[in-house]
Amino acid sequence: MARPAGRRSLAVRASATSPRLTGRPLRVAVVGGGPAGGAAAETLAKGGVETILIERKLDNCKPCGGAIPLCMVDEFSLPLDLIDRRVTKMKMISPSNVAVDIGRTLAPNEYIGMVRREVLDDYLRSRAAAAGAEVVNGLFLKYDAPQEPNGPYRIHYNHYEGIKGEKGDKRTIEVDAVVGADGANSRVAKEMGAGDYEYAIAFQERVRIPEDKMDYYRERAEMYVGDDVSPDFYGWVFPKCDHVAVGTGTVTHKADIKKFQAATRLRARDKIEGGKIIRVEAHPIPEHPRPKRVSDRVTLVGDAAGYVTKCSGEGIYFAAKSGRMCAEAIVEGSANGTRLIDESDLRKYLEKFDKMYWPTYKVLDVLQKVFYRSNSAREAFVEMCADEYVQKMTFDSYLYKRVVPGNPLDDIRLAINTIGSLVRASALRREMNKITL
Amino acid sequence: MASLSQIPSSLSFSPKPITKSTLNLLPRRATLSFHPIKSGTNTSTSVVSPPLEAKAHQEKKEEETASHALVSPGTNATNEKKLEVPKRFKDPRWVKGTWDLDQFVKNGRTDWDAVIDAEARRRKWLEEYPEATDTDEMVFFDTSIIPWWAWIKRFHLPEAERLNGRAAMIGFFMAYFVDSLTGVGLVDQTSNFFCKTLLFISVLGILLVRNNEDIENLKKILEETTFYDKQWQATWQDDSSPDSKK
Numbered sequence: 171m172a173r174p175a176g177r178r179s180l181a182v183r184a185s186a187t188s189p190r191l192t193g194r195p196l197r198v199a200v201v202g203g204g205p206a207g208g209a210a211a212e213t214l215a216k217g218g219v220e221t222i223l224i225e226r227k228l229d230n231c232k233p234c235g236g237a238i239p240l241c242m243v244d245e246f247s248l249p250l251d252l253i254d255r256r257v258t259k260m261k262m263i264s265p266s267n268v269a270v271d272i273g274r275t276l277a278p279n280e281y282i283g284m285v286r287r288e289v290l291d292d293y294l295r296s297r298a299a300a301a302g303a304e305v306v307n308g309l310f311l312k313y314d315a316p317q318e319p320n321g322p323y324r325i326h327y328n329h330y331e332g333i334k335g336e337k338g339d340k341r342t343i344e345v346d347a348v349v350g351a352d353g354a355n356s357r358v359a360k361e362m363g364a365g366d367y368e369y370a371i372a373f374q375e376r377v378r379i380p381e382d383k384m385d386y387y388r389e390r391a392e393m394y395v396g397d398d399v400s401p402d403f404y405g406w407v408f409p410k411c412d413h414v415a416v417g418t419g420t421v422t423h424k425a426d427i428k429k430f431q432a433a434t435r436l437r438a439r440d441k442i443e444g445g446k447i448i449r450v451e452a453h454p455i456p457e458h459p460r461p462k463r464v465s466d467r468v469t470l471v472g473d474a475a476g477y478v479t480k481c482s483g484e485g486i487y488f489a490a491k492s493g494r495m496c497a498e499a500i501v502e503g504s505a506n507g508t509r510l511i512d513e514s515d516l517r518k519y520l521e522k523f524d525k526m527y528w529p530t531y532k533v534l535d536v537l538q539k540v541f542y543r544s545n546s547a548r549e550a551f552v553e554m555c556a557d558e559y560v561q562k563m564t565f566d567s568y569l570y571k572r573v574v575p576g577n578p579l580d581d582i583r584l585a586i587n588t589i590g591s592l593v594r595a596s597a598l599r600r601e602m603n604k605i606t607l
Numbered sequence: 608m609a610s611l612s613q614i615p616s617s618l619s620f621s622p623k624p625i626t627k628s629t630l631n632l633l634p635r636r637a638t639l640s641f642h643p644i645k646s647g648t649n650t651s652t653s654v655v656s657p658p659l660e661a662k663a664h665q666e667k668k669e670e671e672t673a674s675h676a677l678v679s680p681g682t683n684a685t686n687e688k689k690l691e692v693p694k695r696f697k698d699p700r701w702v703k704g705t706w707d708l709d710q711f712v713k714n715g716r717t718d719w720d721a722v723i724d725a726e727a728r729r730r731k732w733l734e735e736y737p738e739a740t741d742t743d744e745m746v747f748f749d750t751s752i753i754p755w756w757a758w759i760k761r762f763h764l765p766e767a768e769r770l771n772g773r774a775a776m777i778g779f780f781m782a783y784f785v786d787s788l789t790g791v792g793l794v795d796q797t798s799n800f801f802c803k804t805l806l807f808i809s810v811l812g813i814l815l816v817r818n819n820e821d822i823e824n825l826k827k828i829l830e831e832t833t834f835y836d837k838q839w840q841a842t843w844q845d846d847s848s849p850d851s852k853k
Contacts, residue, residue: 266733269745365841386742398737439739461841480835520842528839535835545734553749587751594750597762601727607735 188503188510189320191346195220195507198500199325199345200303200493201310202352203228204287205486206472208294209246210349210493215301217501218508222343223298224327226309232287233374233451235408235415235483237391240569242487243283246494252289254411256281257391263437264552265396265545272555275562280569282391286411294490307332308341310357313348315466320510323348323467346510347467347500351493354454356474365461367476369454370403371424372483373431374417376410379445386441387414394418395548398433402542403483405434407441413448419483421457455483469516471496477523479531481538487571488527495519529573540592546599550591559584696732700725705748719757726750773813781809 196219200211203225211223237257242248258281259273299305307330314324323345328338350358354369379387387409399405405418416438418430435442456476463475471477472489479488496519501507503515541551554560559580567573575581700710706725711718726748740746782793785802796802816822 263740265737266730267738267740267746268748269740270747367838396737397734433737436737437740441740441742458835458838459842461838461844463842524839531839532835539831545730549730549750553751556749590751590755594753594758597758598723598727598730598750600762601723602731602734605728605731607728607731 188512190509191504191507196347196500196504196510197222197322197345198347198349199224199323199343200349200351201325201358202350202356202472202474203295203305204232204291204351204353204472204489205294206474206489206493207349207351208291208298208493209490210351210471210497211298211303211305212294212301213494213497214500215298215303217497218506219497219501219504220507221298221303222345223295223303223305224308224310224325225295225305226307226330228292228295228307228332229288230291232291233372233453234287234486235372235406236285236287236290236410236486237408237484238283238285238290238486239484239571240280240283241571242490246294246490248290248293252285252293253283254286255284255389255409257284257389257409258282259390261390261392262552262555263392263394264549265398266549267437268549268552270552270556272561272564275558276565280565281389282569284391284409290486309338310352311340312357312361313468322346347516348469349493349496349500350468350470350474351472351489352474354456354473356470358468359460359470359474362462362465362468362470364463364465364470367460368421368457370419370421370457370483371427371452372403372417372419372455373427373452374415374450375431375435375447376413376415376449376451377442377445378413378448379442383441383444384409384412384414392438394434394437395542395551396433396437397545398430399437400430402538404542405430405437407434407438414442414445416442419455427452455485463520464513464516466513467511467516469496469519477527479534481534481542482568484568491527492519492523495523527571530567530571533567533573544599546595547592549598550588550595553591553595554588557584557587694736695738696729696736698725698729701729704744704746708752719753720761722753723757723761770813770817774810777809777813778806781805 198214198219198221200207200214200221200223203211203223207223207225211221214221238248238253243250243253258276259271260282262270262272264270295305306327308327309330311326311328313326316323324342325345325348326340326342329341330336330338348358350356350362352358356364359365387407389409391409392407394405394407396405400418400420401423402421403419406416408415408417416431416434418427418434420427420430423430456473456478457480459476460470460474463470469475471492473485475492477488477492478485496516499515499519499522500511503509503511503518541547555564559576563574563576700707706722708717708722711721711725713721782796785796785805786792791799791802815825
């Protein structure tokens, strides 16, 4: 769907024209050691590329929903003990508290995996190290562009030995390509002039609730929609290993995030009563890809590139997948590390990623535009979620990242029901406007 | 019914759906305190047994004045506390998370208009005073139980009447003008391609542009549909780099 606008043929054999490297393999620096960086580093190292992974905080406990789809467990061969909880029931709650349970169509072996980011990130990094990548504790500062067309990038970073309160030791290394996997506030993106994106602020409180209340959330996650919890996103209660995460987010009204959080807590009040807030965290979520994702031999993956879906705000899987795809393109373009790569190889990764996941992103964008518009649209949304066909399609596309066309008759019925729901909700809205309480 | 329905529109200076910026209850309380009398007249618009409605409003009025007193010191702390102690939605016909249709029977048949009104009021209430969800009594009311013809009768028909009226007026005057300018009579106009195109455009216009705001809304929607695509393709726009010579 996203065809390169210039439409120049990018299907070239890079290895035919790029210079062969003599005496050494291709060197690539992966900046950032989250899912994107870890996956990229592992694939690069396995492909014979000399990889260095620079991560600034090896024990980083990231504020994140932590939900991963089933396909990620398969595709990345994740051990099942990484997953703290398997969410098989989800409750969608409308602005007027209409509650709908989704998950009835899930097979017994299907679930949404909830992980702790520090555990997942560490695992992927250790796999990269085992494959031969050098994992370094350091903070990327900047890079110097090459002096000549095939020259190296010189990376400046602060090296840490792991001593508390250390200032760090300024070091430089020379590499042939840079993969920016350093997240939403990517420095690599800034260095390469990738441009900015709009982002949402996700605000979350981790609450330890009494055991009997935790029972309710054992396999259940909740999503609250409404103008009170967020004008353009949703509020959530996600179960973690031994506590729940209560949070919300917004793009357009960041200053009111505390109010939205209070409203989310209010909506879930009875279920989290008596809980103690053990941590408060916030982080930015990109809303769309950066204007420029590749520049010469520097490219971006994961949150740094802006690969977060709309509507659900899912990013972990796409980060890891984009990291892997980027690394695969580099390995292929360099013929397993024997030749220098150039921008066209990295563009191949972009093309492949865009082509594969564009339908998913677009569908979620349309869903967000249609159903997160207003309270009446959200009421219609929750009403639609009660439909089994909708649940099946939603979970299929989320868990396996494939948009399977269903029975056309069912699709027509779905379309009619959707329009019906929206029309009824907006008719009620017009009645509501006439009422003054 | 028609004359009564005019009253609320002139009174409805209360803000439309929660202005996105805020859960700010303070100003809302202020506006509500002006209403006690008017909300009384409001009740007669809905086809609901008056005593029930009046009682509900009575309760609310008392709570409102009480809470207004609480909130007027206007400190943040009291505001926060207000959020913690909301007034729950109560209605005798709202039973265990749904509307009890048996209580809406009028003349032996279910009064769907009343159900629509009741649900609208409930949603309005919850929008103004969001509530904690209750696990014991989860709400599961689905608007699709209200039959399609009830919706059409209530909402579609008046709008259809309005639009058809506009179409008729525009049609008549357009036919007149075209006739006076070109001498082509009505019957001949209907077989002329240009006139048929004009007709098509005017019908589309009437359907799409019903209020002044619709023109802006339509433009925005058009832009919105392609905005995300443009953001994704941005990285391909700068294809002027020399790499493509390969």
